């Protein structure tokens with residue numbers, strides 16, 4: 589799925605591109621930086637969103653080992669990005685780095701889960717082991733760490 593988040597390196601504005609027009613996004617008189625997920629050198633376990641799905645409820649935890657939520661270092665938001673919607677849950681220091689989203693697909697595709705309802709992953713990494721041909725939902729779950737930037741899992 590395309591990356592849709594941009595940040596201004598001068599003022600810190602972050603925007604989500606709702607529709608692609610083709611122009612260049614600028615802020616503070618310079619081009620905004622397109623955020624590419626999972627590219628900052630930091631702990632994968634604490635940043636890649638861990639996802640479980642149950643009856644249309646997508647539960648997200650950041651990450652497979654919970655990320656700190658202190659004022660100096662915390663998860664600012666968690667977002668669900670699908671073909672038909674964007675949903676963002678804002679978090680604050682002291683909260684748990686978790687979010688829930690409701691998602692009902694028109695198509696009756698059921699992702700593989702283990703007996704606990706968990707989608708298998710490899711230490712927090714999206715795992716292509718069970719579904720190499722197609723993704724069950726075509727949804728990206730993003731999170732943004734104030735120090736370590738943008739991370740995502742695709743489901």
Ligand SMILES: [Fe+2]
Pocket residue numbers: 630635655661662733734735736
């Ligand atoms: Fe972090």
